[in-house]
Amino acid sequence: MGVERAVAELGVLIYPGAQMAAVHGLTDLFGVANRIAAEHQTAQLPLLRVSHWQGEGDQVPERVYDSHPGPDGGLVAVMIPPSIGGFSESQAPQGLIRWIRQQHAQGATLGGVCVGSILMAESGLLDGRSATTHWTSAKTFAERYPTIKLLADTPIVDDGDLITTAGLMAWSELGLRMVDRLLGPSIASGTARFLVVEHSDSASQCGSNFAPILSHGDASILKVQHWLQSTGATDVSLTAMAERAGLEERTFLRRFRAATGLKPTEYCQHLRVGKAREMLEFTNGTIDHIAWTVGYQDPSAFRATFKKITGLAPSDYRARFGVTPPVSVAR
Structure with missing residues (x-):
């Protein structure tokens, strides 16, 4: 009889123009992490439940995919993928912005890749905080969001409950950060090795970067x-x-x-x-x-x-x- 594992749900947001390679890449990455974690046969490691959330305009995003359907326990994290096409900050879907704020208020960690950091900036949650974004957006980002401390030369800014990354392909490092937090550095390193993607050795050798527990409900x-x-x-x-x-x-x-x-x-x-x-x-x-x-x-x-x-x-x-x-x- 198998051990019953806790479930940690990770939401991936699909907005108009979102890079679907990142959406499916994150889904596959978390699936690989689940498989490696299952080999340890311990109830201490949670099962990563991956869901896709889609909405446009004023629509509140709805779950359109669920890797492990079950009771709704709230999202541990929301991943906001990049966009390859053009993106206008002034056209940021307000329904998505409200939903992003709501998920953060309920304890979800937010992770934005490239344009994803712009959606986080539009939500106001990055005001007074540090962030990074794609180099092509840096000048506009700095002008539009003067209260955000832009670290344009930094590939990833992990600020605990808000994580931003600069590169279009940085979704893999963002995903590995979340695996590191939820399943530990050895599972994250194993996932990176399997997928043959780079991952910082600092977490596996010096313990995970600080990952505050936010989904406790208090x-x-x-x-x-x-x-x-x-x-x-x-x-x-x-x-x-x-x-x-x-x-x-x-x-x-x-x-x-x-x-x-x-x-x-x-x-x-x-x-x-x-x-x-x-x-x-x-x-x-x-x-x-x-x-x-x-x-x-x-x-x-x-x-x-x-x-x-x-x-x-x-x-x-x-x-x-x-x-x-x-x-x-x-x-």
Whole structure:
């Protein structure tokens, strides 16, 4: 008798002009991950249920494909594929925009590829956050969305609940990020090997990038999590978090840990280190500057926390996984 596995539903959004190769590619990628996970024969790994959602204009997207039909437990994530054809931000379907906002408010992680990041920007969810997009859209993107910190030279910006990627074919890395989060780095690496696509070694060697649990159903705690993601948790206190949740501190502590599996202090540490990992991989800022940027006044405290979570000193992490040369220091 087989073990009963939990189900995690991943929605792929189909909008007018969406690249269907990415829609079906993501579907196949998650199918391969399911097959590799099933070989482990453990109930601890969830079954990835893949659904396609389609809508135009003011229509609310409807499920048009379901890999494993069953009870509706809500979407863990929404993937927004790229578009090969022309796309006008002013013509973004309002029904899709409202649906995207609704899914995020209910705890879904959003992942946008290329034009997908524009739909996320149109939703307003990226305001005040960091994002990337395809190089051909960078100038227009920066002008239209001045409150978004555009990192045009960064291939992927994983900001916890919002992930944006820059390349048309980056849907594979986005899919692997979600496999990493839900099934673990070894399953993600195995999926990448099977499909012969590139995948960062940092997750398999240093643990997954921080993947906050958002689909727990506690609206008060989710509100705080979205706030921490948007601020980077750089200057927060237990009192401020409890007030944001509208809860007494002891109640907040209990519910936060029950929902996320972490104490608030641990959660903030993981969030900051996750942002630091990305900066070490894709930027050439000094380690002290990165420490300050992610909220550490004391660089030595940052180094100790970073090593505790990843197993590597920040300098060693950059040497192994960085894609840009380090800053040269004048003698």
